[in-house]
Amino acid sequence: MRWPAAFLLLRLAITCIILHGFDVSVSEFQPAVGCPESCFCSEMVNGGLVVSCSNMHLITVPRGFPNTTQHLYLDNNLLVTVPSDSFIGLTMLCGLDLSHNRLTHLEPGAFRGLADSLISLDLSSNQLETLDPEGLGDIRAHTNLSHNPWQCDCRLQLAMPQLLLDPSSLAEVVCNSSEPEELRAQGLPFILVATDVDFCGAYRKTTDVVMLITMFVWFTMVISYLVCYVKHNQEEASRHLEYLKSLPKIQGR
Ligand SMILES: *[C@@H]1O[C@H](CO)[C@@H](O)[C@H](O)[C@H]1NC(C)=O
Numbered sequence: 001m002r003w004p005a006a007f008l009l010l011r012l013a014i015t016c017i018i019l020h021g022f023d024v025s026v027s028e029f030q031p032a033v034g035c036p037e038s039c040f041c042s043e044m045v046n047g048g049l050v051v052s053c054s055n056m057h058l059i060t061v062p063r064g065f066p067n068t069t070q071h072l073y074l075d076n077n078l079l080v081t082v083p084s085d086s087f088i089g090l091t092m093l094c095g096l097d098l099s100h101n102r103l104t105h106l107e108p109g110a111f112r113g114l115a116d117s118l119i120s121l122d123l124s125s126n127q128l129e130t131l132d133p134e135g136l137g138d139i140r141a142h143t144n145l146s147h148n149p150w151q152c153d154c155r156l157q158l159a160m161p162q163l164l165l166d167p168s169s170l171a172e173v174v175c176n177s178s179e180p181e182e183l184r185a186q187g188l189p190f191i192l193v194a195t196d197v198d199f200c201g202a203y204r205k206t207t208d209v210v211m212l213i214t215m216f217v218w219f220t221m222v223i224s225y226l227v228c229y230v231k232h233n234q235e236e237a238s239r240h241l242e243y244l245k246s247l248p249k250i251q252g253r
Pocket residue numbers: 067068091092
């Protein structure tokens with residue numbers, strides 16, 4: 001009675017080992033068709049791929065995503081930057097999730113090659129302080145920019161007009177701090193504040209003051225040099241005069 005059951009178990013175990021071995025050999029010999037390590041790939045009905053690398057403790061963006069990837073999840077990892085050309089060749093990519101990472105910056109050309117396909121980009125819950133037009137390039141996707149410690153300053157004000165992002169994205173850029181601080185933009189959406197505050201005007205004022213102080217210091221130095229020079233010459237001249245005055249007396253004797 002027990003024999004058939006034990007036999008079945010043994011057969012299952014052997015099948016499992018054989019299949020597992022087979023699987024390994026496939027991914028070893030044909031790495032091009034495989035998914036990047038630490039990601040899961042699943043095919044959609046239209047033939048596109050959903051690639052999920054969420055919650056993998058990734059510290060760098062993996063390379064070699066299949067070129068049929070349509071949705072890519074890199075959320076909840078430990079990424080601090082997105083290097084240039086990270087997603088090059090992914091001409092079908094329409095959704096990219098980079099939320100809940102530690103992104104502090106995007107390198108120039110980070111999203112190169114995605115301008116025509118990308119519809120949605122999630123950069124929420126990261127450590128971004130400013131938007132770099134070079135990093136975002138020419139992507140027009142709707143972008144979730146919420147939950148980042150945005151620093152509202154001249155740099156951000158200059159960057160805004162250069163961005164092609166879907167305009168609704170920018171409403172979520174809420175100031176965490178402002179420079180200059182007295183503008184008190186904290187807690188307010190940047191686009192609201194930026195309409196009537198010139199962050200760069202204050203910056204220009206400070207540089208003007210610095211210029212003025214520098215010029216004043218130079219001017220003082222030049223004047224004091226001149227005064228010293230004149231004083232020194234006066235002493236020299238009077239000494240010379242004394243000497244000349246004493247001459248006839250010497251001759252007289
Ligand atoms: C993906 O790459 C393969 C082989 O390199 C190529 O034949 C195919 O056209 C590419 N597909 C896309 C959508 O770029």
